[in-house]
Amino acid sequence: xxxxxxxxxxxxxxxxxxxxxxxxxxxxxxxxxxxxxxxxxxxxxxxxxxxxxxxxxxxxxxxxxxxxxxxxxxxxxxxxxxxxxxxxxxxxxxxxxxxxxxxxxxxxxxxxxxxxxxxxxxxxxxxxxxxxxxxxxxxxxxxxxxxxxxxxxxxxxxxxxxxxxxxxxxxxxxxxxxxxxxxxxxxxxxxxxxxxxxxxxxxxxxxxxxxxxxxxxxxxxxxxxxxxxxxxxxxxxxxxxxxxxxxxxxxxxxxxxxxxxxxxxxxxxxxxxxxxxxxxxxxxxxxxxxxxxxxxxxxx
Amino acid sequence: xxxxxxxxxxxxxxxxxxxxxxxxxxxxxxxxxxxxxxxxxxxxxxxxxxxxxxxxxxxxxxxxxxxxxxxxxxxxxxxxxxxxxxxxxxxxxxxxxxxxxxxxxxxxxxxxxxxxxxxxxxxxxxxxxxxxxxxxxxxxxxxxxxxxxxxxxxxxxxxxxxxxxxxxxxxxxxxxxxxxxxxxxxxxxxxxxxxxxxxxxxxxxxxxxxxxxxxxxxxxxxxxxxxxxxxxxxxxxxxxxxxxxxxxxxxxxxxxxxxxxxxxxxxxxxxxxxxxxxxxxxxxxxxxxxxxxxxxxxxxxxxxxxxxxxxxxxxxxxxxxxxxxxxxxxxxxxxxxxxxxxxxxxxxxxxxxxxxxxxxxxxxxxxxxxxxxxxxxxxxxxxxxxxxxxxxxxxxxxxxxxxxxxxxxxxxxxxxxxxxxxxxxxxxxxxxxxxxxxxxxxxxxxxxxxxxxxxxxxxxxxxxxxxxxxxxxxxxxxxxx
Numbered sequence: 001x002x003x004x005x006x007x008x009x010x011x012x013x014x015x016x017x018x019x020x021x022x023x024x025x026x027x028x029x030x031x032x033x034x035x036x037x038x039x040x041x042x043x044x045x046x047x048x049x050x051x052x053x054x055x056x057x058x059x060x061x062x063x064x065x066x067x068x069x070x071x072x073x074x075x076x077x078x079x080x081x082x083x084x085x086x087x088x089x090x091x092x093x094x095x096x097x098x099x100x101x102x103x104x105x106x107x108x109x110x111x112x113x114x115x116x117x118x119x120x121x122x123x124x125x126x127x128x129x130x131x132x133x134x135x136x137x138x139x140x141x142x143x144x145x146x147x148x149x150x151x152x153x154x155x156x157x158x159x160x161x162x163x164x165x166x167x168x169x170x171x172x173x174x175x176x177x178x179x180x181x182x183x184x185x186x187x188x189x190x191x192x193x194x195x196x197x198x199x200x201x202x203x204x205x206x207x208x209x210x211x212x213x214x215x216x217x218x219x220x221x222x223x224x225x226x227x228x229x230x231x232x233x234x235x236x237x238x239x240x241x242x243x244x245x246x247x248x249x250x251x252x253x254x255x256x257x258x259x260x261x262x263x264x265x266x267x268x269x270x271x272x273x274x275x276x277x278x279x280x281x282x283x284x285x286x287x288x289x290x291x292x293x294x295x296x297x298x299x300x
Numbered sequence: 301x302x303x304x305x306x307x308x309x310x311x312x313x314x315x316x317x318x319x320x321x322x323x324x325x326x327x328x329x330x331x332x333x334x335x336x337x338x339x340x341x342x343x344x345x346x347x348x349x350x351x352x353x354x355x356x357x358x359x360x361x362x363x364x365x366x367x368x369x370x371x372x373x374x375x376x377x378x379x380x381x382x383x384x385x386x387x388x389x390x391x392x393x394x395x396x397x398x399x400x401x402x403x404x405x406x407x408x409x410x411x412x413x414x415x416x417x418x419x420x421x422x423x424x425x426x427x428x429x430x431x432x433x434x435x436x437x438x439x440x441x442x443x444x445x446x447x448x449x450x451x452x453x454x455x456x457x458x459x460x461x462x463x464x465x466x467x468x469x470x471x472x473x474x475x476x477x478x479x480x481x482x483x484x485x486x487x488x489x490x491x492x493x494x495x496x497x498x499x500x501x502x503x504x505x506x507x508x509x510x511x512x513x514x515x516x517x518x519x520x521x522x523x524x525x526x527x528x529x530x531x532x533x534x535x536x537x538x539x540x541x542x543x544x545x546x547x548x549x550x551x552x553x554x555x556x557x558x559x560x561x562x563x564x565x566x567x568x569x570x571x572x573x574x575x576x577x578x579x580x581x582x583x584x585x586x587x588x589x590x591x592x593x594x595x596x597x598x599x600x601x602x603x604x605x606x607x608x609x610x611x612x613x614x615x616x617x618x619x620x621x622x623x624x625x626x627x628x629x630x631x632x633x634x635x636x637x638x639x640x641x642x643x644x645x646x647x648x649x650x651x652x653x654x655x656x657x658x659x660x661x662x663x664x665x666x667x668x669x670x671x672x673x674x675x676x677x678x679x680x681x682x683x684x685x686x687x688x689x690x691x692x693x694x695x696x697x698x699x700x701x702x703x704x705x706x707x708x709x710x711x712x713x714x715x716x717x718x719x720x721x722x723x724x725x726x727x728x729x730x731x732x733x734x735x736x737x738x739x740x741x742x743x744x745x746x747x748x749x750x751x752x753x754x755x756x757x758x759x760x761x762x763x764x765x766x767x768x769x770x771x772x773x774x775x776x777x778x779x780x781x
Contacts, residue, residue, distance in 0.1 A: 052404040053424045053655060071742055136580075137572035139508070159519070159575035160753045245520035248574060248749035249756070250742075264398055266738055267423055 042273040050269035062274035072275060074250055075258045076282070081165065082254060083233040086172040091225055093173065094180035095218070099210075101181070102188050113185065117178030128242040131171050132158075135243075158244050161251040168239050168252055180225050187221040188214065227290050234283050255279050350662055351382045352669040354409040354649070355400075357393045359460065360599075360685035366678075374672050383669050401425045404655035408666045409673070414448040414459065414646040418730040419737075421451045427653040428454035432660075432667045440675055442691045447724035448646035458674035459648035461688040464717040465529050466642065468596030470585065471626035473511070477501045477591060481628050485713035488640045491559055494633035498568040501591030513568035515590040519577035523748050524740060525595050529643045530556050534635035537722040539736040541779060544728065546736065548744070549766045549778040552636055557751060557758035559635065564752070574752035586622040592630060598687040601627040601710055629713040644721040649673050689714060735772050743768040 046062055048055040066072050101112045119127060134142045135157035144154035157167045195213045204212070215222075237256030240246055246253035246261075255275065263272035358364045367385045374383040386407065388396050393412070400406045406425055420426045433455060438446070445462040449455055474481045477500035489497070498513025516526045534556045536547045547553075563569045570576065576584075582600070585593040586607055604627040610618035634640045649670040658666070672678065680698035683690050687706055690696045747761040756764075769778045 051424060052402055132577075135575075137575035138570065138580075154572070156572045156575050156753055159572060159749065161750060161755050247520060247746050248753050249746045253746075261741070264395070265741070266734070267398075267402070267419065269402070 042276055045269055046273035046277055048270050050267075050273075055270075058270065062270040063278075065271055066274050066278060071250060071253065072255075072258060075253045075255045078165070078250075078252060079234055079236070079254045079256075082169065082172075082236060083230055085165075085169045087226065087229040087233050089173055090177060090180065090229060091222060094177045094184055094225070095222075097177065097181050098184035098188055099214075101185060109185065113178070113182050116181045119175045120178045124238045125242060127175065128239070131243065135167055159248055161248055164244050164248060164252050168243060171239060171243070180229075183221060183225060184218065187218050191217045223290070223295050226294070227287050230286060230290065231283050234279065234286075347380050348661065349380050349382070350665045351384050352409065352666050353384045353386065353407040354411075354669065354673070355386050355388055355393070355397055355407040356409075356411045356673075357388050357390045359411060359647075360682045362685060363682055366681070370673070370678055373677070374669060377672065378665075378668060381665055381668065383672075401652065406652035406654065408662075409457070409649050409651055409670050411460065411647065412650050414648060414650075414724075417449065417451050417456050417650060418728075418733045420650070420652070421454070421456065422730045422734055425652055426451075426454070426456045427651040427658060427663060427666065428456060429651050429663070429667050429670070430455045432663050433458075433671070437667070437671045437675075440671075440692045440694050444718075444721060444723065445644075445646045445648075445691045447726060448644070449648055449650070450724065450726035451730060452726060457648050457650035458670050459646050459691060460674050460679060461647060461683050461686065462691050462718065462721065463597060463645045463647070463686070463688050464642045464714060464721060465525060465595040465597070465632075465645055466714075466717055467514075467592050467594040467630040467632060468585065468600050469592045469628040469630045470588070470590075471628045473501055473588075473591040474628060477513075481630065482709060484630055485628075485709060486716065488631045489633045491633045491635045495559075495563065495566065495568070498563065498592060499566055502568055509567065509570070511588060512570055512584070512590045514563065514592045514594070515569060515576060515581045515584050516573070516594040517576055517578040517581045518573050518749070518752055519575050519580075520749075521741075521745060522578055523574065523752065524745050525643075527556070527560070527744070527748055529595065529632045530560070530635070532641040532643050532722055533632050533638060535638040537641045538725045538728070539740075540725065540728050540732065544732065545776075546769045546773045546778040549769050549780065551781050552638070553765070554758060554762040555636055557761055560748075561751060561754070561758055564754070571754070574749045583619060586619045586625055588623045588625075594632075596627075596629060598629070598689075598710075598714060599685075601629070601707060602685075602687050605705065627707070627710070629710040629717075631713070631717060640720055641722050642717040642720055644718075646724075689718060732773075739765075739768055739772055 045055070047057060047059060049058050049061075097112075097116065101109050104112065136142065136144065137154070137156045137159055138144070139148065139154045141154065141157075143157060148154065155163050157163050191213065195217075196209060199209050199213060235256050236254050237260060240252050240254045240257045241260065244252040246257050256279075259272045259275045259279070262268045262275065356364070356367070364387050367387065371383045371385060375381065393410075394416075397406065397410050397412065401420060401423060404425075408427075417426065430453065437458070441459065442462070445459040446455075448462070449457050449459055469479075469481060471481070477497065479497050479500070501511065501513035502509060503511040518526055531548070531553060534552045536550060536552060539547055541547050564571055564573060581590070581593050582603075584590045586604065604625045607618055607622055608624045608626075609615075611622065611624055631640060631642065651666050651670055675692040676694040677698045679692055679695035680690065680702060683695060684699055684702050684704050687704070690699055744765055747756065747764050750756045751758060751761045766778070
């Protein structure tokens with residue numbers, strides 16, 4: 001009996017494709033080393049005062065410091081504001097551009113996709129330099145010249161609390177929609193033409209087709225882009241780091257920047273790890289509610 | 301074909317696993333391969349071969365071009381030693397170094413500002429060379445800059461130069477505004493005199509300001525330079541008093557903040573000052589949009605001279621819209637009758653250690669390399685290129701044969717500034733220093749940017765700094781005057 005079961009097991013593994021495990025192992029090992037290991041490591045470090053020559057266990061001190069830090073809560077608030085202002089608008093822009101590209105021939109679609117994707121390929125630092133030039137605070141600055149045409153006084157775009165957050169949001173609105181456009185376009189191309197034909201036979205207008213066919217069919221895509229957009233936006237770092245450094249008066253200090261500063265400026269890796277895990281928890285809770293309230297009637 | 305593919309996939313999986321494991325096994329690495337050369341058995345004799353690694357940024361325009369020659373010269377001096385230099389850009393320098401330090405495998409030597417020493421001492425990753433640096437080496441350096449390389453009782457490298465953060469003026473505009481700049485260079489000026497002088501430098505065309513009296517780079521963290529050079533001249537040469545009380549809660553601090561606002565409200569400085577970065581204000585200086593700029597470094601005279609030559613030769617690479625400028629070194633004004641104190645920036649070759657204790661032989665070799673870089677011909681060449689004063693006897697000697705096209709008035713002005721440079725404070729404990737830096741980054745700079753943008757009053761900022769300081773250091777840990 002034992003011999004028989006051993007034989008079956010052996011065959012089973014072979015039949016199920018033992019080689020497949022080898023293929024999966026590649027991804028699994030990469031995931032384990034570059035995602036799971038750092039996460040577990042960060043979890044452990046969050047209870048330590050990290051030093052290269054030997055860390056000391058400090059219990060929940062890093063978490064207590066984080067919860068008692070007014071700057072952390074300000075950074076959370078800034079990040080929520082930034083996310084609320086950027087993600088929905090980014091979805092609308094991407095969706096609108098995808099709809100505009102859709103009727104074109106394939107080669108023209110590809111050309112537009114490439115053009116819109118270009119900012120994602122360009123260096124973020126190079127783009128920031130261009131934006132710094134656009135946001136030049138003196139009257140000679142590009143944006144100031146533009147608003148000057150409407151009789152508006154020149155603005156200290158990145159140097160004033162009133163405009164610095166808006167400046168970062170504007171930067172987000174006007175760049176890097178390439179990935180979302182490509183995903184939306186792929187989803188749009190996946191909608192069967194028969195739905196449009198049926199709607200046309202019923203005399204549906206463009207807006208009716210959009211509302212009753214396109215938007216419902218794109219709901220899984222929209223949910224995916226919303227969830228990934230919110231996650232990405234909560235982790236925003238580069239723009240604040242390069243454009244404002246978090247200022248003025250911490251008006252643009254995002255959680256990502258705060259974590260970076262704690263880790264790499266002050267070498268407080270324990271506190272930075274604790275803040276990272278709290279941020280991960282916040283993102284997980286938000287994602288859960290997004291799926292719960294927006295993903296109910298989504299069919300994949 | 302399928303079999304080959306399977307084998308290939310297996311090999312790939314195995315190699316990824318092994319390389320990942322290897323990447324994580326640095327703790328058990330071979331001591332002889334450590335950058336610090338730790339516990340290398342062959343380093344037992346002083347003539348044993350050894351390699352010293354150095355992470356060096358482009359300190360001056362031609363500095364990195366000379367690396368090969370520097371390594372050759374070092375090897376000629378010490379045939380058993382190899383100086384392995386890793387170049388880094390200024391932008392990458394901190395990140396590269398911090399990554400290596402936190403991984404426990406830094407280079408033996410890195411070129412950084414002396415203000416970064418406390419951060420690495422706190423990490424336990426710097427190598428104290430007090431017992432290895434010979435009296436000849438120590439005596440070669442001027443005392444003031446060498447003190448900046450100390451923390452507590454430890455010496456953590458050798459200084460390359462001591463540069464004064466001053467102001468820079470356009471000679472023609474200064475004279476047009478009736479400013480006796482030669483007198484200012486010799487005797488300094490008070491805040492009130494400075495305020496009147498820069499008012500005279502403003503040129504308007506209708507409602508628009510064509511030229512400002514004074515523009516200082518203040519975008520982001522650069523604003524801390526502005527505030528720091530001012531408060532040093534208001535009786536606060538350091539963040540801590542001699543009895544280690546936090547100084548920026550003094551009433552004088554509030555007066556400086558009021559002055560900062562006053563200069564903008566006068567129209568002598570742009571109201572967009574909080575967004576003017578270093579490149580922008582230098583452009584404004586060269587294009588005649590400001591009479592005085594800051595911070596002024598000695599090398600700016602060199603940059604201005606080079607641009608003047610390009611303009612003369614109709615070279616298209618001259619700064620667009622620039623005019624010929626004769627750069628004049630000017631001191632920072634003093635406040636409230638306090639003596640002038642100039643702000644020195646001491647950068648140098650800092651010595652690091654790895655996770656394992658370095659052998660005495662390797663330590664001695666690292667010191668030889670650091671001294672080689674910080675003195676003699678290397679220092680003379682670099683400092684001349686930067687237009688900064690020499691701080692070693694050997695550097696001065698080597699520089700005798702080199703010619704530098706500097707304005708003698710500026711040379712004399714820098715000498716005056718160096719004579720009252722803020723002294724180093726190795727007595728400030730690293731933990732206290734770290735708290736002050738965090739307070740500066742999280743409260744002072746953000747509030748100062750808000751003050752520059754006219755979003756808060758000087759009193760608001762003063763109260764915010766005072767409250768944060770009391771929270772951090774306690775009522776008894778701060779100055780109450």
